[in-house]
Amino acid sequence: MGNKTDIEIAQECEKLKITEIAKKAGIEEKYLELYGNYKAKVDYKLLNDLKDKKDGKLILVTAITPTPAGEGKTTTSVGLTDGLRKIGKNSIVALREPSLGPVFGIKGGAAGGGYAQVVPMEDINLHFTGDFHAIGAANNLLAAMLDNHIQQGNDLNIDPRRITWKRAVDMNDRQLRNIVDGLGARTDGTPRQDGFEITVASEVMAVLCLSSSITDLKQRLGKIIVGYSYEGDPITAHDLKAEGAMAALLKDAIKPNLVQTLEGTPAFIHGGPFANIAHGCNSVMATRLALKLGDYVVTEAGFAADLGAEKFVDIKCRMAGLKPSAVVIVATVRALKYHGGVPKTELNSENLEALKKGLPNLLQHVSNVKNVYGLPCVVAINAFPSDTKAELDMVEEKCRELGVNVALSEVWAKGGEGGKALAEEVVRLCDQPNDFTFAYDLDLPIKEKLLTIARKIYHADGIHLPGNVPKQIKQLEDLGFGNLPICMAKTQYSFSDDPAKLGAPEGFNVTVRNLKVCSGAGFIVALTGDIMTMPGLPKVPAAEKIDVDENGVITGLF
Numbered sequence: 241m242g243n244k245t246d247i248e249i250a251q252e253c254e255k256l257k258i259t260e261i262a263k264k265a266g267i268e269e270k271y272l273e274l275y276g277n278y279k280a281k282v283d284y285k286l287l288n289d290l291k292d293k294k295d296g297k298l299i300l301v302t303a304i305t306p307t308p309a310g311e312g313k314t315t316t317s318v319g320l321t322d323g324l325r326k327i328g329k330n331s332i333v334a335l336r337e338p339s340l341g342p343v344f345g346i347k348g349g350a351a352g353g354g355y356a357q358v359v360p361m362e363d364i365n366l367h368f369t370g371d372f373h374a375i376g377a378a379n380n381l382l383a384a385m386l387d388n389h390i391q392q393g394n395d396l397n398i399d400p401r402r403i404t405w406k407r408a409v410d411m412n413d414r415q416l417r418n419i420v421d422g423l424g425a426r427t428d429g430t431p432r433q434d435g436f437e438i439t440v441a442s443e444v445m446a447v448l449c450l451s452s453s454i455t456d457l458k459q460r461l462g463k464i465i466v467g468y469s470y471e472g473d474p475i476t477a478h479d480l481k482a483e484g485a486m487a488a489l490l491k492d493a494i495k496p497n498l499v500q501t502l503e504g505t506p507a508f509i510h511g512g513p514f515a516n517i518a519h520g521c522n523s524v525m526a527t528r529l530a531l532k533l534g535d536y537v538v539t540e541a542g543f544a545a546d547l548g549a550e551k552f553v554d555i556k557c558r559m560a561g562l563k564p565s566a567v568v569i570v571a572t573v574r575a576l577k578y579h580g581g582v583p584k585t586e587l588n589s590e591n592l593e594a595l596k597k598g599l600p601n602l603l604q605h606v607s608n609v610k611n612v613y614g615l616p617c618v619v620a621i622n623a624f625p626s627d628t629k630a631e632l633d634m635v636e637e638k639c640r641e642l643g644v645n646v647a648l649s650e651v652w653a654k655g656g657e658g659g660k661a662l663a664e665e666v667v668r669l670c671d672q673p674n675d676f677t678f679a680y681d682l683d684l685p686i687k688e689k690l691l692t693i694a695r696k697i698y699h700a701d702g703i704h705l706p707g708n709v710p711k712q713i714k715q716l717e718d719l720g721f722g723n724l725p726i727c728m729a730k731t732q733y734s735f736s737d738d739p740a741k742l743g744a745p746e747g748f749n750v751t752v753r754n755l756k757v758c759s760g761a762g763f764i765v766a767l768t769g770d771i772m773t774m775p776g777l778p779k780v781p782a783a784e785k786i787d788v789d790e791n792g793v794i795t796g797l798f
Contacts, residue, residue: 245798246351246352246353246354246357246361246798247361247362247794247795247796247797247798249354249355249357249502250351250357250359250360250361250362250502251361251793253357253359253502255277255278255359255360255500256500256504257277257278258272258274258277258278258279258280258498258499258500259272259274259280260504261498261499261500261504261506262280262282262498262506264504264505264506265332265498265506265533265534266533267282267286267498267533270283271283271285271286272498273492273495275369275497278359278360278363278499278500279360279363279368279369279497279498279499280497280498281369281492281495281496281497281498282495282496282497282498282508282529283495284453284454284494284495284496284525284529286529287525287528287529287532290529290532290533291532293532295531295532296330296332296530296531296532296533296534296535296536296537297535297536297537297565297566297670298527298531298537298539298562298563298564298565299320299536299537299538299539299564299565299566299567299568299666299670300539300540300541300549300552300564300566300567300568300615301313301316301317301320301538301539301540301541301567301568301570301620302540302541302544302545302548302549302552302567302568302569302570302605302609303543303544303545303548303569303570303571303605304544304545304569304570304571304575304576304579304601304602304605305544305546305579305601305605305732305733305734305735305742306543306544306575306732306733307574307575307578307579307584307733307742308578308584311570311571311572311575311622312353312570312572312622312649312652313540313570314335314351314352314353314540315352315353315354315356315357315622315651315652316356316568316570316620316622316649316651316659316662317333317335317352317538317539317540318333318335318352318356318357318358318501318502318505318507318651319352319355319356319649319651319652319655319656319658319659319662320333320538320568320620320649320651320659320662320663320666321333321501321505321507321536321538321656321659322356322501322502322503322505322651322655322656322659323651323656323657323658323659323660323661323662323663324536324538324659324663324666324667325503325505325656326656326657326659326660326663327660327663327664327667329535329536329663329667330534330535330536331505331534331535331536331537331538332505332506332507332508332530332533332534332536332537332538333358333501333505333506333507333508333530333537333538333539334507334508334509334510334522334526334527334530334537334538334539335358335507335508335509335522335539335540336509336510336511336512336513336520336521336522336540336542337364337368337371337372337497337509337510337511337512337522338351338364338365338368338512339372339410339438339439339440339512339514340366340367340372340410340411341410341411341412341438341440341775342412343365343366343782343797344411344412344777344781344782344783344786345412345775345777345778345781345782345783346777346778346781346782351364351365352501353652353798354651354652354653354655355502355651355652355653355654355655355658356501356502356651356652356655356656356658356659357501357502358499358500358501358502358507358509359499359500359501359502360499361797362794362797364499364509365797366794366797368497368509369492369493369497370492370493371448371493371497371510371511372410372439372440372445372512373410374489374490374492374493375408375439375442375444375445375448375490375493376408376409376410376439376442377489378444378461378486378487378489378490379407379408379439379442379443379444380407380408381482381485381486381489382405382444382464382466382477382480382482382486383405383406383407385480385481385482386398386403386405386466386467386475386480387422387429387430389480390430391429391430396469396475396479396480397469397470397471398467398468398469398470398475399467399468399469399470400430400432401432401433402467402468402469403432403434403466403467404465404466404467404468404756405464405465405466405467406434406435406436406437406773407434407435407436407437408436408437408438408439408441408442408444409436409438409439410438410439410440411438412438412774412775412776412777412781413436413774413776413777414774414775414776414777416435416436416774417435417436417772417774418433418435419433419434419435419436420432420433420434421434422434435774436774437773437774438514438773438774438775440512440513440514440517440518441513441514441517441518441773441774443464443758443760443761444461444464444486444490445511445512445513445518446513446518446519446727446758446760446761446763447460447461447464447760447761448490448493448494448511448523449510449511449513449519449521449522449523449524450519450523450524450555450556450559450560450761450762451494451523451524451525452524452525452528452560453525454487454491454494457487457490457494458483458484458487459483460760460761460762461477461482461483461486461487461760462476462477462478462482462483462760463476463477463478463759463760464476464477464758464759464760465757465759465760466480474719474759476759477760494523494525496508496510496523496525496526496529497509497510497526502655503655503656505656506533506534508522508526508527508529508530509522509526510522510523510525510526511523511526513542514542515541515542515543515547515548515551515732516542516543516547516729516730516731516732516771517729517765517771517772517773518727518729518765519551519552519555519556519727519761519763520541520542520543520547520548520551520552521539521541521542521548521551521552521555521556522539522540524556524559524560524562527539527556527560527562528560528562531562536666536667536670539552541556542732543732544605544732545567545569545605545608545609546605546608546697546698546730546735547728547730547732549567549605549608549609549613550608550679550693550697550728551727551728552564553613553678553679554678554679554680554693554725554726555725555727555762555763557678558678558682558725559725559762563676564615564676565616565669565670565674566615566616566617566618566666566669566670566674567609567613567615567616567617567618568617568618568619568620568662568666569602569605569606569609569617569618569619569620570619570620570622570649571602571619571620571621571622571635572621572622572624572627573595573621573624573626573627573631573632573635574587574588574624574626574627575598576595576598576599576601576602576635577591577594577595577598578598578742579597579598579601579742579743580593580594580595580596580597580598580599580743581594581597581598581742582594587626588626589626590628590630590631592630592631592634595631595634595635596634597743598742598743599634599635599638600743600744601735601742601743601744602619602635602638602639603638603639603642603744604699604735604744606619606639606642606644607642608696608697610642610643610644612677612679612696612697613676613677613678613679614674614675614676614677615674615676616669616672616674617644617669618644618645618646618647618662618665618666618669619635619639619644619645619646619647620646620647620649620662621635621646621647621648621649622649622651622652623648623649623650623652623653623658632648645665647661647662647664647665648661648662649661649662679692679693679696679697680692680693680696680726682723682724682725683723685713685717685722686713686716686717686722686726686755686764687703687705687713689725689726690703690705690726690750690752690766691703693726693728694749694750697735698735698736698750699735699744699745699746700735700736700748700749700750701747701748701749702749702750703749703750703751703752704749704750704751704752705752706751706753707753709752709753709754709755712754712755713755716755716757716764719757721757721759721764724757724759724762724763724764725762725763725764726763726764726766727758727761727763727764727765727766728766728768729765729766729767729768729771729773730750730768730769730771731768731769731770731771736748736750737750737751737768737769737770737771738769739769750768750769751768751769752766752767752768753767753768753769754766754767755767782796782798
């Protein structure tokens with residue numbers, strides 16, 4: 241491969257016209273809305289027209305707890321889908337759209353890497369088909385209508401100190417976390433404390449991703465709670481008569497986007513909530529469409545299995561009636577050594593002692609998938625040139641003790657060819673019966689659900705509910721929201737709520753410092769530790785290296 245960057249590989253790829261990709265996927269041209277030659281939106285009417293067709297098998301790709309060393313979940317998802325095609329299976333991949341925040345921040349884009357990418361990579365990472373702009377606009381229309389209602393006489397008696405709805409922008413901008421607006425003359429609004437969330441953390445994003453139709457979308461938007469009245473009653477978007485206009489802004493954004501992998505495999509990329517602060521899965525509509533068109537559908541949920549996979553199962557699958565057939569847990573030898581205490585600069589040297597210390601992180605995720613959710617899984621070791629045979633053998637041996645196979649994934653260097661071994665194991669797992677179940681029952685009280693997730697998934701001793709959190713729980717249960725699933729907002733870097741606790745920590749409690757109901761999305765967000773819904777840029781943002789030349793060719797995007 242030489243030293244080609246991801247963007248150079250993507251730019252050199254001979255892309256097929258999107259109409260050809262649609263044909264491969266079995267989509268008639270009448271359902272396509274073309275965005276140039278290589279992107280298209282697919283009319284959601286197709287989903288209805290295929291309703292009697294049998295679903296394919298759903299495969300979830302998740303990972304160990306992330307490290308600065310990188311795990312390659314999207315790369316594995318793409319390479320596995322190409323690998324399934326290489327062994328003669330009709331496969332489709334369904335991914336999330338990248339947020340501009342990480343693209344310009346620390347993480348880079350989310351289109352895969354090496355020879356396992358989705359293209360056009362630059363478009364996917366920058367604006368794509370405008371979905372996130374539409375979501376931000378719908379979010380901010382609701383904010384504008386809310387403040388305007390207060391300005392114009394406040395018939396609903398909204399308490400400005402109890403407004404929970406924030407404005408949104410798809411950028412890491414810490415300056416906007418806490419602001420005061422409405423300053424100036426009397427006609428410039430009512431002064432109040434306010435704040436911004438990154439668009440991917442907006443409830444509108446979650447609503448779009450969990451909606452099953454445009455009618456469902458409109459109903460969910462109407463249920464969004466924006467704040468409370470002086471009497472303590474919830475105020476909704478429906479009370480402000482906002483849901484119709486919001487749905488109008490989202491009428492195209494709700495249509496799944498079709499693109500392709502470097503090897504011409506159909507790929508749906510739609511929706512993109514973060515898994516540390518939202519539910520972290522692509523849209524239900526794109527997943528359902530892929531299941532009608534493919535025999536094997538590969539999808540991913542953000543960050544590690546304690547966040548993305550937990551929410552994929554307990555929120556997305558539960559709401560949409562989906563049943564996964566198999567799970568792939570991505571790990572790298574380098575990341576496991578990092579969990580074993582090796583600094584980032586020394587990860588290229590063999591260190592079996594550190595690997596042994598870091599392995600419990602992988603094994604705990606494997607155990608959760610197998611024993612909590614009852615799903616068969618395979619560990620995909622994303623290969624790096626620095627991995628030694630002794631290290632790879634140790635990972636394999638420890639996983640085998642749990643009855644789980646390990647497949648070496650070489651998709652970054654070899655594309656689909658390097659994903660064939662993983663594909664064979666995934667097909668084998670999909671043919672096995674499974675005892676799929678959720679981590680908790682919805683009818684448990686809120687506190688019990690929080691406790692169950694903390695103990696079963698994070699392996700915590702318990703939970704800590706400081707300040708007025710017990711009061712928030714009582715209020716939510718009194719308002720009738722006690723039977724909603726929980727969306728844990730937690731650091732992605734640890735099983736615990738402390739990012740410094742690597743590996744598989746023991747003897748800790750999870751602190752839940754705030755609860756917020758997202759009644760449109762249909763879950764309760766529990767904010768733990770220091771997690772924030774508006775990230776900031778790092779000291780040296782990735783944006784500093786991105787450029788475009790006189791021919792419009794972009795460099796520095798990764």
